[in-house]
Amino acid sequence: MSSTIHDFLIPAGEAAKRSGPADKIVLSSRVRLARNLKQFPFPGTGKKSDRLKVLDVLRPAVEGLPQMAERFSDTLDNLTPMDKQILVERHLVSREHAAKGAGSGLVINREETLCVMINEEDHLRMQSLRPGLQLREAWRTLDNVDSALEGPLDFAFSFELGYLTACPTNLGTGIRVSAMLHLPALVLSEQINQIIQAVNKLGLAVRGLYGEGTEALGNVFQVSNQMTLGETESDIVERINKVLAQLIDHEENARASLLEKKPSMLFNHVGRAYGIVANAHCISSKETMNLLSLMRLGVDLGLFPGVQRSLVDELFVITQPAHLQLGLSEKLTAEERDLARADMLRERLKQVRRPAQSVSGGGSGGGGADKPSKT
Amino acid sequence: MLCNVCKENEATVHLTQMIEGKIKKVDLCEPCSKSKGVDDPTGFSLADLLLGLGAAQESQAATPGLELSCPQCGHTQADFKKSGRLGCPRCYEVFREGLEGLLKSMHKGTKHVGKVPLSLQENKTMKERLKALQGELEAAVCREDFESAATLRDKIKQTSDRLQSLPVAQPES
Numbered sequence: 235m236s237s238t239i240h241d242f243l244i245p246a247g248e249a250a251k252r253s254g255p256a257d258k259i260v261l262s263s264r265v266r267l268a269r270n271l272k273q274f275p276f277p278g279t280g281k282k283s284d285r286l287k288v289l290d291v292l293r294p295a296v297e298g299l300p301q302m303a304e305r306f307s308d309t310l311d312n313l314t315p316m317d318k319q320i321l322v323e324r325h326l327v328s329r330e331h332a333a334k335g336a337g338s339g340l341v342i343n344r345e346e347t348l349c350v351m352i353n354e355e356d357h358l359r360m361q362s363l364r365p366g367l368q369l370r371e372a373w374r375t376l377d378n379v380d381s382a383l384e385g386p387l388d389f390a391f392s393f394e395l396g397y398l399t400a401c402p403t404n405l406g407t408g409i410r411v412s413a414m415l416h417l418p419a420l421v422l423s424e425q426i427n428q429i430i431q432a433v434n435k436l437g438l439a440v441r442g443l444y445g446e447g448t449e450a451l452g453n454v455f456q457v458s459n460q461m462t463l464g465e466t467e468s469d470i471v472e473r474i475n476k477v478l479a480q481l482i483d484h485e486e487n488a489r490a491s492l493l494e495k496k497p498s499m500l501f502n503h504v505g506r507a508y509g510i511v512a513n514a515h516c517i518s519s520k521e522t523m524n525l526l527s528l529m530r531l532g533v534d535l536g537l538f539p540g541v542q543r544s545l546v547d548e549l550f551v552i553t554q555p556a557h558l559q560l561g562l563s564e565k566l567t568a569e570e571r572d573l574a575r576a577d578m579l580r581e582r583l584k585q586v587r588r589p590a591q592s593v594s595g596g597g598s599g600g601g602g603a604d605k606p607s608k609t
Numbered sequence: 610m611l612c613n614v615c616k617e618n619e620a621t622v623h624l625t626q627m628i629e630g631k632i633k634k635v636d637l638c639e640p641c642s643k644s645k646g647v648d649d650p651t652g653f654s655l656a657d658l659l660l661g662l663g664a665a666q667e668s669q670a671a672t673p674g675l676e677l678s679c680p681q682c683g684h685t686q687a688d689f690k691k692s693g694r695l696g697c698p699r700c701y702e703v704f705r706e707g708l709e710g711l712l713k714s715m716h717k718g719t720k721h722v723g724k725v726p727l728s729l730q731e732n733k734t735m736k737e738r739l740k741a742l743q744g745e746l747e748a749a750v751c752r753e754d755f756e757s758a759a760t761l762r763d764k765i766k767q768t769s770d771r772l773q774s775l776p777v778a779q780p781e782s
Contacts, residue, residue, distance in 0.1 A: 384727060
């Protein structure tokens with residue numbers, strides 16, 4: 235357990251192979267709970283000595299969980315900026331937490347399905363992560379973890395307001411239920427803004443790839459609840475489940491209707507994306523994500539026979555700045571990274587043939603509509 | 610487009626600000642924008658305007674030294690306004706009044722209905738039982754059923770003794 239975070243983490247290629255229900259569109263499910271110890275000020279207000287005391291109480295409690303028998307556990311001041319960036323790119327810690335130092339901690343289980351941040355905005359931010367659409371399972375797991383911790387720990391709780399959190403937006407249940415969705419067809423068919431507005435009206439937030447205040451790179455959107463008080467945890471989970479089922483339907487319909495009504499537009503996007511990603515000599519991380527998203531769509535539609543979706547998902551992670559830097563001895567500048575990224579993409583996509591000119595039967599990605607297009 | 614504040618004049622000042630990750634827009638006329646201090650962008654927070662906290666601060670500014678602060682952690686109303694965060698669990702009691710409207714605007718309700726820590730669940734049940742028994746007692750006294758009333762009084766005593774011995778939640782005001 236003295237290993238570095240790099241030795242600990244499941245290799246990106248393997249991690250990309252994890253599968254779950256509806257993972258063609260739902261990349262991952264996440265449930266987060268915020269908890270605070272009654273007798274200490276919140277991390278943002280407390281002195282460093284308070285945070286250290288909180289860490290001393292919480293870290294052994296979390297490490298003692300049966301789920302954490304095999305784990306990575308460290309304090310944030312022991313992690314290099316590179317380590318932290320890797321964790322952010324893997325969606326294991328928030329960018330806010332990555333910015334923390336002494337007094338903050340992190341505990342991750344072997345399967346990377348449970349990740350606990352200590353002294354982020356709240357004393358405890360526990361997350362349960364699952365591939366595909368598995369919000370109920372994620373909540374059940376985290377509910378058990380929380381129940382196991384509330385025995386030895388004294389959480390700040392009021393009957394009236396529920397679990398007390400640093401920010402009133404998390405008050406009550408302290409729960410944030412979210413799913414990461416890949417919605418390329420809704421973007422291509424220009425329905426996405428309408429959809430986002432409709433989802434917002436239901437009291438749910440739609441954010442970019444890295445959560446609050448981030449861009450929707452690679453057509454990836456994060457949908458989560460905003461209200462945490464006045465509703466039970468399972469009601470929140472079910473409400474989001476319902477909305478997600480509809481979003482999945484809309485995306486599927488958008489894919490089918492693009493295939494039927496605008497096949498050349500669709501093939502044009504996928505073909506150009508492949509052309510650039512597989513042949514570029516210099517490419518930014520942002521452009522890579524947006525193009526890989528279109529390739530992923532191509533795989534889903536069966537345009538790349540024999541190509542696994544996990545290849546694209548792996549590239550999505552390992553072409554990001556910190557992952558790209560990993561294993562290279564010299565620190566690259568942004569420009570050098572763009573060159574290295576293009577080299578890696580050309581190498582990894584060497585065996586991938588250019589996309590089919592029409593849809594014929596399902597590919598490995600499960601295929602989309604089976605209607606052939608005019609060519 | 611009419612001014613959001615006076616709802617009389619044509620709005621000429623249009624503001625957009627991110628609050629809690631949400632985009633909020635407000636349209637004001639010239640006089641209202643001046644009176645709200647919008648011409649000084651550093652001193653202006655859309656949150657104040659929308660949540661009506663601005664007025665609270667003005668009245669406090671008039672009586673310096675009286676600003677509300679948490680006896681536990683020293684967090685002040687101004688700290689809260691600045692960061693949007695409270696200082697410690699106790700702050701929720703201290704700033705209760707100002708928070709009510711805010712909670713109403715951002716959540717489904719203002720009363721927690723979710724999970725209760727196991728150690729406090731009995732506390733909750735006992736509290737509810739106590740309330741019910743007290744109601745029954747009142748009713749019994751009203752109809753001059755003193756026999757039932759005596760039994761109820763014993764039960765109430767028992768329940769409240771048990772409640773005294775249980776771990777407590779954050780105090781409520």
